[in-house]
Every structure is written in C-alpha cells, then in structure tokens.
Amino acid sequence: MYAQIVKSEGAKSRDEMSPEEIAFQERIDRGEKIEPKEWMPEGYRKTLVRQIGQHAHSEIVGQLPEGNWITRAPTLERKAILLAKVQDEAGHGLYLYSAAETLGVSRDELLERLHSGNMKYSSIFNYPTLNWADMGAVGWLVDGAAIMNQVPLQRTSYGPYSRAMIRICKEESFHQRQGYDIMMKMCAGTPEQKAMAQDALNRFWYPSLMMFGPSDKDSVHSAQSMAWKIKINTNDELRQKFVDQTVPQAQYLGLTIPDENLAWNEEKGGWDFSEPDWSEFFEVIAGNGPCNAERLGARVKAWDDGAWFREGLMAHAEKAEAARRAAVVAAE
Amino acid sequence: MGAAVETVDRTAFVDWLQRIGDSALILGHRVSEWCGHSPALEEDIALANQALDLIGQCQLWLGLAAEVEGKGRTADQMAYLRDVAAFRNALLVERPNGDFGQTLMRQFLFDAWHIELLRALRSSLDPRVAEIAAKAEKEVAYHLERSAELVIRLGDGTAESHERMERALALLFPYTGELFMDDDVDRAVAAAGIGPLPSSLKPAWEQTVRAVLAEATLTWPGEVYQHKGGKKGVHSEYLGYILAEMQFLQRAYPGATW
Numbered sequence: 001m002y003a004q005i006v007k008s009e010g011a012k013s014r015d016e017m018s019p020e021e022i023a024f025q026e027r028i029d030r031g032e033k034i035e036p037k038e039w040m041p042e043g044y045r046k047t048l049v050r051q052i053g054q055h056a057h058s059e060i061v062g063q064l065p066e067g068n069w070i071t072r073a074p075t076l077e078r079k080a081i082l083l084a085k086v087q088d089e090a091g092h093g094l095y096l097y098s099a100a101e102t103l104g105v106s107r108d109e110l111l112e113r114l115h116s117g118n119m120k121y122s123s124i125f126n127y128p129t130l131n132w133a134d135m136g137a138v139g140w141l142v143d144g145a146a147i148m149n150q151v152p153l154q155r156t157s158y159g160p161y162s163r164a165m166i167r168i169c170k171e172e173s174f175h176q177r178q179g180y181d182i183m184m185k186m187c188a189g190t191p192e193q194k195a196m197a198q199d200a201l202n203r204f205w206y207p208s209l210m211m212f213g214p215s216d217k218d219s220v221h222s223a224q225s226m227a228w229k230i231k232i233n234t235n236d237e238l239r240q241k242f243v244d245q246t247v248p249q250a251q252y253l254g255l256t257i258p259d260e261n262l263a264w265n266e267e268k269g270g271w272d273f274s275e276p277d278w279s280e281f282f283e284v285i286a287g288n289g290p291c292n293a294e295r296l297g298a299r300v301k302a303w304d305d306g307a308w309f310r311e312g313l314m315a316h317a318e319k320a321e322a323a324r325r326a327a328v329v330a331a332e
Numbered sequence: 333m334g335a336a337v338e339t340v341d342r343t344a345f346v347d348w349l350q351r352i353g354d355s356a357l358i359l360g361h362r363v364s365e366w367c368g369h370s371p372a373l374e375e376d377i378a379l380a381n382q383a384l385d386l387i388g389q390c391q392l393w394l395g396l397a398a399e400v401e402g403k404g405r406t407a408d409q410m411a412y413l414r415d416v417a418a419f420r421n422a423l424l425v426e427r428p429n430g431d432f433g434q435t436l437m438r439q440f441l442f443d444a445w446h447i448e449l450l451r452a453l454r455s456s457l458d459p460r461v462a463e464i465a466a467k468a469e470k471e472v473a474y475h476l477e478r479s480a481e482l483v484i485r486l487g488d489g490t491a492e493s494h495e496r497m498e499r500a501l502a503l504l505f506p507y508t509g510e511l512f513m514d515d516d517v518d519r520a521v522a523a524a525g526i527g528p529l530p531s532s533l534k535p536a537w538e539q540t541v542r543a544v545l546a547e548a549t550l551t552w553p554g555e556v557y558q559h560k561g562g563k564k565g566v567h568s569e570y571l572g573y574i575l576a577e578m579q580f581l582q583r584a585y586p587g588a589t590w
Contacts, residue, residue, distance in 0.1 A: 060368070060373065060376075063367060063368030063376065064368045067367035067368040067369075070364045070367055070383075071361055071364060071365060071577050071578060072577055072578065072580050072581060073581075074412075074581035074582055074588075074590035075408050075412070075590050076357075076387055076390065076391045076394075076407060076408055076411055077391070077408075078590055079364075079387055080384055080387050080388060080391075083364060083367070083380050083383050083384045083387065084380075084384055086367050086368065086380055087376075087377055087380035087381060087384065090368075090373055090376040090377045090380065091377055093373055094373055094374070094377070097373070107373075132581055132590070182590075185589065185590055186590075189588055189589060189590075190585065190587075190588050192585060192588070193585070193588055298368065298369060301369070302368070302369045302370060302371065303371070305371065305431070305432070306370065306371020306372060306375075306432060307371075308490070308492045308493055308496065309371040309372070309432050309433070309486065309493065310371060310372060311489070311490050311492070311493070312485065312486045312489030312490050312492070312493025312494075313482075313485050313486070313489060314489075315489040315490045315493070316484075316485040316486070316488055316489040317485075319488065
C-alpha cells in the first residue's frame with residue numbers, strides 16, 4: 001500500500017447524512033461495489049482520487065530505486081527478473097491511473113499534481129538503493145508491506161479500484177518471493193554478501209514500518225475511509241501483522257532486525273517492537289528525504305524531455321484523422 | 333549436433349554467435365537505461381519489455397556460444413567476464429541513448445536488420461540456431477512493428493519531432509554499414525550453412541528502411557561514410573563504460589553466486 005496519509009472528510013453520523021448518503025452508506029454496508037457512473041458523495045470521490053492517485057504515483061516513482069540496479073544486476077537472469085518486476089510496476093501505475101480516470105480525473109492532471117508537489121507518493125521511495133541486497137530488501141520488505149495493505153483492499157467498495165488491486169496483488173506476491181530469494185542467496189553467500197544483506201535490512205526496516213502511515217491515534221483521516229471501505233484495516237493493525245510475518249523470515253535468514261526492543265509478547269500473540277522515528281517520516285513526506293529531489297526531479301525531467309515526443313504523436317494522429325475524413329468526403 | 337557444426341571452424345562459429353548475442357545484450361542494456369525515465373508510461377512498459385526480450389535472446393545466443401566453445405563457460409561468464417576487445421557487438425548498439433528519437437531510430441535501424449537475420453536463420457543447418465531464431469523472430473517482429481510505427485509518427489509529426497528524427501537518422505545511419513559487411517567469420521559460417529552472408533540481408537533491409545523513411549517524410553541518407561570495428565572487437569569508448577557498470581558486481585566479488 002502506497003497511500004500513507006490520505007486526507008478525507010471526518011466521518012458523519014447518520015443524523016448528519018442526507019437521504020442519498022444514507023442509501024449510499026447502506027449499499028457499502030451490504031458489501032455492494034460502487035461503480036463509476038453511480039451516485040457517490042463528493043467526499044468519497046475526492047478521497048478515492050487522492051488515494052488511488054497516490055498509489056499510482058508510488059508505482060511509477062517506485063520504478064526508480066529498482067531501475068537504479070538494472071544495468072548493474074549481477075547475472076543475466078537477475079537482470080531479466082528485475083526488468084520484469086519494474087515493468088510490472090509501470091503496469092500497476094497504468095491500471096491505477098485508469099481506475100482514477102473513472103472518477104473523472106485524467107492521468108495528465110494527476111501527473112501535473114505530482115510534478116508540482118501537490119500530490120505525494122510513498123515515503124519509502126525516497127530512500128536510496130545502495131547495494132545489490134537492497135533489491136532483495138525492497139522485494140521482501142517493501143513489497144511485503146505493500147501486500148499487507150493491498151490484500152484487504154481487494155475488497156474495497158469502489159469496483160474499479162478493487163479489480164485493479166486483485167490484479168496487482170497477484171504480481172506483488174511474485175515480487176515479494178523474488179526479493180526473499182535474493183536475500184536467501186545473499187545470506188548463504190560470502191561474508192561480504194551477508195553483510196550487504198544485513199546492511200539492507202538495517203536501512204529498510206524502519207522506512208518499511210513507516211509505509212503503513214502514522215499510528216491510528218494520530219491518524220485523523222481513518223474513520224470516514226473505514227466507513228466507506230476505502231480503508232479496511234487500521235495502520236497499527238497492519239504494521240503489527242507485518243512485523244509478525246517478517247520477524248521469523250529474518251530469523252530464517254540469520255539476520256538481525258535492528259530493534260533492541262523486539263520481543264515476543266505471549267499475551268498478545270505478537271511481537272513488541274519500536275516505533276519508527278515519526279519525525280523522520282514527516283520530514284521525508286515534506287520533501288527532505290535522502291532522495292526526494294532526485295526522484296521527483298527524474299520524473300519531471302522524463303515528462304518535460306518527452307513533451308516533443310507526445311506532441312509529435314498527437315500531431316501525427318490529427319493529420320491521420322484529417323486525411324481519413326478527407327478520404328471519406330472524396331468518396332462521397 | 334548436425335553436420336554443419338562438424339565442418340565449421342569452431343572459433344569462427346563461437347565468434348559469430350557472440351556477435352549476435354553481444355548485440356542483443358548491449359542493446360538490451362541501453363534500452364534498460366530508460367526504465368522509469370521515458371516520455372510516457374506506455375513507453376516505460378514497452379521498453380522494459382523489449383530489453384527483457386533482448387536479454388533473454390542474449391542468454392540463448394551466449395549459452396550456445398559457450399556450449400560450442402566447449403570450455404565449460406556459461407552465458408553469464410561470457411557476458412560478465414569478457415573485456416571490451418572480446419565483445420563482438422555492432423557499434424550501432426553501443427551508441428548512447430541520446431534523446432528518445434535517437435533511441436527509437438537506433439532501434440528501428442537495428443530491428444529492420446535483426447528481423448532479416450532471424451528469418452534467414454530459421455533455415456540454418458544447425459537446429460539449435462534455427463530454434464533460437466524462431467523464438468526470437470516472434471519478439472523482433474513486434475519490435476520492428478513498434479519502432480517503425482513510431483519513426484513514421486514522429487517523422488511526420490510536428491516540425492520539432494521531424495527535425496529530431498532527421499538528426500537521429502544522420503547520427504546513426506553511419507553505423508549501419510557494419511551490419512552488412514562480410515568477413516572470414518561470416519564466410520565460414522555461411523559456407524557451413526549455419527547463417528547467411530551479412531551482405532545478403534542488405535536489399536531487404538534497405539527496402540524496409542526506405543519505405544518507412546518515405547512514409548515518415550524523412551530522407552534516405554544514401555551513400556555516407558560507414559564506421560566499422562565492433563564485429564572484430566574494436567569498439568567506441570562507450571562500451572568500456574557499459575561493461576564497467578554491467579560487470580561491476582562480478583568483478584568486485586569474484587566467485588560469489590547471486
């Protein structure tokens with residue numbers, strides 16, 4: 001899940017709802033899917049645009065930290081797998097922009113908001129990928145955290161979003177497995193490789209925990225989104241689930257999770273762990289992460305440098321259309 | 333293993349397989365540099381797909397080269413542990429990406445040659461060569477369809493896109509001649525019935541390129557000076573940087589498995 005802080009309006013009580021809003025909420029409560037042409041509250045539409053847009057942007061910005069290692073992948077097979085994975089991410093971006101378009105906002109408009117800094121993407125992609133084990137850690141931890149959030153979203157109330165998530169989840173679980181496979185190779189390899197793996201875990205652990213967003217007690221936008229089934233679980237629930245899943249995987253690899261407070265809590269049947277440094281999270285969101293300037297800069301450059309290309313294609317399409325019309329007229 | 337392989341000089345055959353495999357590898361590398369940086373999301377997807385095809389083809393060609401060589405090397409060792417002078421790719425594919433127009437023009441000029449080569453190789457007397465060619469041909473037919481279409485649309489698009497495509501053509505055309513020059517390696521492989529003489533592919537290539545350029549309102553450059561050397565291992569300065577990047581992990585951590 002790549003939408004960490006999605007603004008939405010506060011949840012309304014039933015007394016505050018209009019008859020249309022009540023009928024809408026009842027449909028959601030019955031588990032019905034909302035489809036594009038159907039009536040929906042403006043707040044529902046806006047929140048979805050923000051969330052799906054943020055998710056789509058995260059997919060395309062997310063190409064960059066992994067793209068960083070394609071030309072340096074250590075074997076031809078690893079190179080091919082990484083290429084396929086980055087290609088999947090671009091594909092996920094495409095499904096999600098299409099889902100957002102059903103809500104009346106074009107891909108170009110969303111990109112404009114990303115480029116101008118008015119829309120965000122996940123904080124995780126503002127961290128650098130410094131060694132090859134980072135390709136493992138990104139698949140294992142980052143895609144692992146994403147899956148944790150996206151699996152429940154397959155049941156989200158908005159039909160096109162739900163269907164996009166179903167397709168995306170299938171591919172993400174493959175991504176996570178390939179990431180873990182890299183980690184296994186690195187941990188069974190030379191001492192230098194094992195050290196790379198530990199270093200990657202050290203750097204990606206807390207940023208991965210941040211992917212679920214701030215703690216529920218500080219998350220002002222959750223209640224309405226949960227009522228609308230745009231959000232299914234709370235941030236803290238998912239973070240706990242992620243830690244519980246990941247700790248034994250790290251143990252199996254022989255790696256140490258960089259948290260002195262990590263301890264099994266028999267009573268809750270889960271691991272106790274340290275919170276990430278939320279001040280760091282807010283700095284990254286505000287644009288001060290290690291790679292914010294490079295990531296957004298790369299996307300803006302790609303868009304600006306490609307303007308002539310897109311304009312050339314449009315001009316050709318218009319010429320072809322004019323020629324087709326002229327031929328029709330001539331034939332008549 | 334057929335009679336063809338028994339009669340052909342093994343060194344020449346390995347060299348020839350490396351020419352095809354290395355061109356796929358280096359072009360795949362160049363194309364993959366665009367990942368996440370292209371002008372449209374659809375292009376990011378298409379380019380990653382194309383790079384993936386080329387890397388896959390390189391694995392097959394270099395795998396066969398290693399097998400024919402018979403010294404126990406693997407495709408990975410060929411890709412990652414040879415230095416510049418041992419690479420046999422055409423100079424065209426190591427040209428820098430430039431703007432997106434140059435990347436597309438390089439691709440088109442290469443695809444138009446690549447498809448003719450693969451079509452000819454389907455009837456290779458070496459069944460392993462014929463098999464790889466049959467698989468690759470399906471992929472490359474799509475590469476060519478796409479690159480030709482984009483060259484046409486951009487050549488006949490705006491004044492700026494037209495001008496950029498003319499410039500790309502002028503920059504890259506002088507690197508196409510090498511693809512059709514016959515040497516002893518080519519002659520040995522052709523005599524054994526394994527592959528065509530490069531010069532025999534020229535008429536079909538020229539027909540495709542002329543037709544596409546005409547539709548794109550671009551000018552066929554005609555007789556211009558042609559660079560050569562890649563097939564013999566004499567490269568441009570660019571290849572050293574490509575290999576330094578590509579081979580970094582294998583060189584820095586010898587013997588590690590990944």
